Amino acid sequence: MGTGRTGTRIRPASGEELTALCKEYIPFWGELTPDQQNRLKSSAALEEADRGAVLHNGAEDCVGVLVLLKGRVRAYILSEEGREVTLYRLFPRDFCLFSASCMMKGIEFELSIVTEEETEYLHIPAEAYRSIMQESAAASNYTNEVMGARFSDVMWLLNQVLYKKLDSRLAAFLLEEKDLEEAADGVLSLTHEEIARHLGSAREVITRMLKYFQNEGLVKLTRGSIALLDEAALRRVAGDSLR
C-alpha cells in the first residue's frame, strides 16, 4: 500500500470505524458471509490523498478498489504525445474499479487516476476484493454494475469525439468553399442540404451546427447563404481538418 503513490496517507481507524464505513459505503456488505465481511474489513484501510495525488498510473501498479468517501477523482488516458483525455470523474460512494484492473480478466487498457480535491477513500487491496468477488455473486454483480456505468461513460465520450469531429469538418469545409468560390466578401451561396451531402451528414445536423456557429459569432445565416464573420475562429475550429 502506498508504493509509488505520492500524497496519500493511511488514516488510523479502529476496527469499529472500518466496519461502520464498510456497512455504509459497500452496497453488497449485507449479502456477504461473516467470514467474507471479516476478510474484507481486515484488508481494508482508510486513506486520504492531497489534491493532485496520483492514485493509479497505467500499468505501473495494481492498487486495488477505492471506495470514495469524500472528494473527487478523475480518470484519464494519455496519448503517445502525452495529451490527456478525461474519461470520467468519480464522487463520494463511487467505486474506483480500474485502479484494480490487474485483477480483472479481459481488461487490456491503461488509465490514470488523480484526485481533483482532497479525497478520502476506503482502500481494498486487489487480491482481497478479487477473492470475495470469486465467491460472492452479490459482490460480482455489483462490480458488473459499476463496470457497466464506466462503460457507459466511455461510450458517451466516444460519441462526443465522433460527433465533435463534425464541427471541425464543417468549419474546414466553409473555409475551403470560400477559397474555391473566390467569395471575397465571405458570403457563400450554399444550402444546408448541399453541405450535408458534401460532408456525408444529414441536413438537420448541419443546420444545428451552423446555428451553433452563428451563436458563437462565427457565421451569419440568411436564406440560401452563409456569411463567414470570423475566419480566424473558424480556422481554429477547423484545426487539422483543413487540407
Added chain:
Amino acid sequence: MGTGRTGTRIRPASGEELTALCKEYIPFWGELTPDQQNRLKSSAALEEADRGAVLHNGAEDCVGVLVLLKGRVRAYILSEEGREVTLYRLFPRDFCLFSASCMMKGIEFELSIVTEEETEYLHIPAEAYRSIMQESAAASNYTNEVMGARFSDVMWLLNQVLYKKLDSRLAAFLLEEKDLEEAADGVLSLTHEEIARHLGSAREVITRMLKYFQNEGLVKLTRGSIALLDEAALRRVAGDSLR
C-alpha cells in the same frame, strides 16, 4: 423470441443437443447447480440468422445473451448524424452481451448488432440469464470478464479515434478485412461508403484517402472492389493501429 428481428429462425434441437451445446460453449456450465443448468438449458434456443440479419437494434428490444457457435457479428453505434461506427466483431465462442443490455444495471448506451455471415448461436433470454447471474458467482464473474473484453475493444477504438490519423486506421482496416474475408488474392469487395461507416468517417474522405493510397501504389481501385497491392507498405502505414 424473434420479435422484431428479421432473418432469424429457431432450429429445432433436442434436449440432448442443447445440453451438449451448453456444456461445450458456456465456460461456467460446470459450476452451475443441476437446477441452474436445467433452467438455463430449457430457456435456451438454437437459432440461425441470415447474413445481414439485425440481431439487436438499440433500445428497441432486449433479446438476451447470444453465444456464437458459427459465423460472425458486428456491433456498431449510430452517431447523431446517422453514421455507423463499428465497435467490435464477435466470433464463435464469443458471448454477445449487449443484446441483453436491458438486464444489466449501469449500461446506458445503445448499440446495434448485425450478422456479417450466416450465423448460428445459442439464444439465452435476458431474464433467464439474469436470474442465473444473480445466483451464481461463476456466471457473474464470467459476464464481468466478457464485459471487460468489450470495454477494452471500445477503449482501443477511442484511442484510435482520438490519436490515430485516418490513413493508418484505413490501412489497418484494409489489412484486417483481408484476413477476415480470407481474401487470399487480396481483393476486397467493399464500397467506399461501407468503409466510411466502419471508420466513422464520410465517403468523400475515404475516397480521397484511397486515391492517395492508389497513387502511392498501395492499392488498386476498381468499381466495387479494392485490391491490396503492397501489404508490407500498408502495414507500415497502419503502424500500431493494427490490433
